[in-house]
Amino acid sequence: MILGPGTPVIALFVAAGLIATPALAQSEDGARIAMQICSGCHGVGGRSESPMFPKLNAQTPEYIEAQLKGFREHARGENTARDYMWGMAALLDEAAVKSLAAYFSRQPATRGASGDAALTAKGQEIFEHGVPDKGVPACATCHGAQGQGAGTFPRLAGQHKEYLFHQIEVFKNGTRGNAPVMSAVAHTLNDEQAKAVAVYLQSR
Structure with missing residues (x-):
């Protein structure tokens, strides 16, 4: 079947x-x-x-x-x-x-594959410090310093980069509307920034 x-x-x-x-x-x-x-x-x-x-x-x-x-x-x-x-x-x-x-x-955590070094570094910067000039807070504020998650804020560390990028897209287009904070963040990140964060998190 x-x-x-x-x-x-x-x-x-x-x-x-x-x-x-x-x-x-x-x-x-x-x-x-x-x-x-x-x-x-x-x-x-x-x-x-x-x-x-x-x-x-x-x-x-x-x-x-x-x-x-x-x-x-x-x-x-x-x-x-x-x-x-x-x-x-x-x-x-x-x-x-x-x-x-x-x-x-x-279940024990698993680490994802490493990606492009420059994108990973850029993603880490956004994850840890946000994008101040756009008002984007550090992802670590909600998702934990290691991306381990906290309560209803999900674990992101080790997640597939393609899945993470897609979720940013659906937050942006409004089809996933159950997290207003993420919808706001998604709208302020451009594609390169979103991909960078996803690549960094997969490597964790």
Whole structure:
């Protein structure tokens, strides 16, 4: 069976050996849900190898919970959210959401690949100090000195640069509207600055 963006959610559950119900049973633990449902896109233990799908390992549990609820409530409207996550999140009850968040947050972090040295240096400067003349605050203020995340502010360290750049784009075009602060930041960064930050963070 070939699964793609247009694959019905029911087919994904059938392919994983689960029967789709209005909500996953509360007895389902995060590890099992992650392996049978999430790993196809996000990789085993949340260690995604595809830049289309974010790494979830070592992500903050608060952020994962908030995003799953955002998908369920359609607060995230970018194409990938609609194609992959709206239907999936609708099948997760509160217990399943918390269990998944706890599971992924406990997985060890992985570092991404290094990129162009000049872009990396520029990205580090923006991450640590912002862009003062444009009123852009340091990314580290919310996301942590090492990009490790804090509460509902996500871990960015080691994330795929392509995924990070795409998220800046959807914040900018308004299709991801569940983080007003990021929407404002995205509108003030040009493409080169956004790519630089993404390249730096992937190398962390």
